[in-house]
Amino acid sequence: VQLVESGGGLVQPGESLRLSCAASGFIFSSYGMRWYRQAPGKERELVAGISSGGEITDYADSAKGRFTISRDNYKNTVYLRMNSLKPEDTAVYYCYVRRRAVDYWGQGTQVTVSS
Numbered sequence: 001v002q003l004v005e006s007g008g009g010l011v012q013p014g015e016s017l018r019l020s021c022a023a024s025g026f027i028f029s030s031y032g033m034r035w036y037r038q039a040p041g042k043e044r045e046l047v048a049g050i051s052s053g054g055e056i057t058d059y060a061d062s063a064k065g066r067f068t069i070s071r072d073n074y075k076n077t078v079y080l081r082m083n084s085l086k087p088e089d090t091a092v093y094y095c096y097v098r099r100r101a102v103d104y105w106g107q108g109t110q111v112t113v114s115s
Contacts, residue, residue, distance in 0.1 A: 001025040001104045003095040008109030011085055015113075019080040021095030021106055029053070029073040031099060035080045037091035037111075044094070048080060062088075085113045 007019040019035070032051050038044040048059045048069035057069050068081040078095060092108040 001097065001099060001102075003097065003104060003106035005093065005095050005106045005109040008093060008111045010112045010114065012115050013086055013113055015085055016081070016083045017085065017111060019082070019093055019109060019111075021078045021080075023076045023078070023095070023097065026097070026099055028076040031097050033069075033071060033078040034096040035069060035078070036094045036096055036105075037089075038094070038108075039088075039091040042091075047093070050078065082111070085111075087113050089113050 002024045004022045030052055034049040035047040036044050037047050046060055047063050050057045050069045050071055054071050066084045071078040090113050092110050094108045095106040097104050
């Protein structure tokens with residue numbers, strides 16, 4: 001299983017970013033996917049999740065109304081669109097899948113929101 005995130009960067013407050021996570025090594029369309037984030041000095045927290053077919057999504061309260069998780073099962077990729085970014089969204093963002101009782105994480109992509 002391999003998860004490779006991309007799309008992070010430095011943006012100003014109010015701007016947008018779209019993160020991508022390219023998955024390989026498993027049947028992507030059979031598994032729900034999640035995005036987590038970890039800010040400096042804080043624990044890793046769940047940001048958003050999506051079901052295997054994409055029909056069901058859920059979000060942390062901090063992400064509701066601003067972030068959108070989606071997936072393309074033909075491209076084996078899950079996305080996180082982040083709008084109206086705030087300085088408190090600054091964190092390393094990780095892609096996650098749990099497969100056969102094993103947790104898999106990507107290497108993370110840094111998102112920094114600063115003026």
